[in-house]
Amino acid sequence: MISTIEYLSLLIIPLFILFTVLYGTFKKVRVYDSFVAGAKEGPAIILKIFPYLLTIFVAIKGFQASGAFDYLRDAFYRVFAFLGVPIEAVSMAIVKPLSGSASTALFTDIVQTAGVDSMATYMSAVIMGSAETTFYVLAIYLGAVSIKKTRYLVPVCLIADFIGILVAVTVAKWFF
Amino acid sequence: MNVLWLIMICVSIVFAIFTGNLEAFTKSIFDGAKSAVEVSLYLLGIISVWMGITKILEDSGLIYRIAHLFKPLICRLFKNIPGDHPSITAITLNVLANLFGLGNAATPLGIQAMQDLDALNEDKGTITPEMMTFIVINTASIQLIPFSVIGILASYGHSNPAAVVLPVLIATAISTMTALLVLAAFRRIFR
Numbered sequence: 478m479i480s481t482i483e484y485l486s487l488l489i490i491p492l493f494i495l496f497t498v499l500y501g502t503f504k505k506v507r508v509y510d511s512f513v514a515g516a517k518e519g520p521a522i523i524l525k526i527f528p529y530l531l532t533i534f535v536a537i538k539g540f541q542a543s544g545a546f547d548y549l550r551d552a553f554y555r556v557f558a559f560l561g562v563p564i565e566a567v568s569m570a571i572v573k574p575l576s577g578s579a580s581t582a583l584f585t586d587i588v589q590t591a592g593v594d595s596m597a598t599y600m601s602a603v604i605m606g607s608a609e610t611t612f613y614v615l616a617i618y619l620g621a622v623s624i625k626k627t628r629y630l631v632p633v634c635l636i637a638d639f640i641g642i643l644v645a646v647t648v649a650k651w652f653f
Numbered sequence: 654m655n656v657l658w659l660i661m662i663c664v665s666i667v668f669a670i671f672t673g674n675l676e677a678f679t680k681s682i683f684d685g686a687k688s689a690v691e692v693s694l695y696l697l698g699i700i701s702v703w704m705g706i707t708k709i710l711e712d713s714g715l716i717y718r719i720a721h722l723f724k725p726l727i728c729r730l731f732k733n734i735p736g737d738h739p740s741i742t743a744i745t746l747n748v749l750a751n752l753f754g755l756g757n758a759a760t761p762l763g764i765q766a767m768q769d770l771d772a773l774n775e776d777k778g779t780i781t782p783e784m785m786t787f788i789v790i791n792t793a794s795i796q797l798i799p800f801s802v803i804g805i806l807a808s809y810g811h812s813n814p815a816a817v818v819l820p821v822l823i824a825t826a827i828s829t830m831t832a833l834l835v836l837a838a839f840r841r842i843f844r
Contacts, residue, residue: 482798486753497706501713508709515708519701522764523693531689535682536661542681543669585805593811599820602806606799606821607828611792614763615654617696618788619780621764622771626779627654629839633785634792637835641793641828648827652820 522621529620533612537575546571562646565591566600570642573604574611581605596653603649604642611638696760703761707743716742730790730833731783733773740769744787751791754800763791785836793832795825 501508540546554567565587573580584605591597611634619627669678710716720741727734727741734740743766750759770784771777799821806814 482753483800486755486798486800489749489753490755490758494706497709497713497715500715501709504713504715506709506712511709511712512705515705515711516701518704518708519697522700522704522768523697526696526764527689527693530693531686532658534689534692535685536658536665538681538685538688539665539669539678540661542674542677542684543665544672544674545664545668548668581801581805584802588805588809593806593809598806599817602799602802602817603820603824606796606802606817607794607824609792609794614788614792617760618763618767618784618791619654621767622774622784624778624780624784628780628785629843630780630785630788631654631657633789633832633836633839637789637793637828637832640831640835641824644827644831645824648820648824 525623526617526620529616530613533616537612541575541579557646560646561650563591563595563597563600565597566604566646566649569601569604570608570645573608574638577610577613580610596649599653600646600649603652604645607645608638608641611635699757700761700764703758703765707765710742711739719745730786733781733783734770735773738769738773740766740773740783743769747787748790748795751795752797754796754798759791763787782840786833789832789836790829793825793829795829797822 498508501511550564550568550571553571554562554564557567569580569583569587572583584601587601588598615631615634665678669675707716710719716739717737720737720739723745724737724741727744731741731744743762747759747762747766750756750762766787767784770781770787773783774781798818802817802821803814806817
């Protein structure tokens with residue numbers, strides 16, 4: 478079942494490109510020229526996104542390096558400890574919204590130190606699979622269209638993230 | 654974003670001073686800048702590829718056909734998208750890419766969707782309700798199979814790494830739904 482879906486997801490992009498190119502040719506579009514014309518817009522978009530990405534990355538890296546991150550994690554841990562949530566899962570819950578690569582590294586580390594069959598691993602796995610790198614998504618998507626007034630979007634995302642982690646912890650406890 | 658960024662920077666610096674991590678903090682700022690450049694270069698490649706593909710979709714008119722096909726589904730969540738607007742196609746493809754865990758495709762398609770939604774924006778620079786819904790769906794993450802998690806578990810010799818699929822699916826489904834409910838609640842308060 479899983480391998481079927483995995484194969485399907487490997488197939489989906491190549492098939493989509495093939496279909497697009499064939500349909501374009503059928504509709505008498507000069508697909509090569511079209512592709513080039515589209516690709517030309519890429520650099521302009523990146524130039525728009527780059528300053529936003531830089532700004533948020535600097536804040537995130539600084540937050541991690543200053544020790545503020547560890548303090549936040551310990552504070553969260555005290556709250557979650559009585560729910561029986563392992564500290565590894567708490568770290569994962571805070572890292573995942575901040576950085577995708579850091580959360581992958583952390584997850585690998587948790588699997589190594591806590592063991593593949595531990596509660597810490599399961600809980601981190603569910604959090605890692607069900608949460609998203611919120612800050613990265615916000616920086617890129619808002620930067621792409623230069624949105625300055627985000628109204629109540631950021632609090633909504635943060636509250637939703639927090640609820641999402643509670644859900645992930647509960648589901649993981651229920652399953653394992 | 655302003656408030657959040659200000660808090661993060663100030664808290665970090667105060668902490669760095671008190672914990673004696675000043676050197677690490679300063680170094681991390683340039684690390685952050687470096688990874689922003691790396692991520693941007695990486696994105697430059699994949700975004701340009703998807704812009705190329707999208708241009709063929711546009712020129713052949715396929716983008717409007719896909720929009721027409723998925724309009725009934727997408728417009729349940731996004732109320733103010735007119736006719737067979739291209740943004741419907743971008744949103745549909747982004748959601749599909751997310752579902753199948755195709756990160757390389759999801760981000761460029763999401764950027765495309767934001768640009769298409771911005772074309773409908775009358776007050777540029779201010780976010781629209783449609784954009785908010787779209788971003789909330791993306792930050793809540795909707796994924797059928799967490800391939801990266803399964804891959805790591807398998808590589809460390811887990812006997813049945815696929816055991817995480819169902820809990821992850823249930824967790825994402827519930828958290829995406831609650832995220833949309835939170836958004837709806839805020840929308841009602843700040844009308």
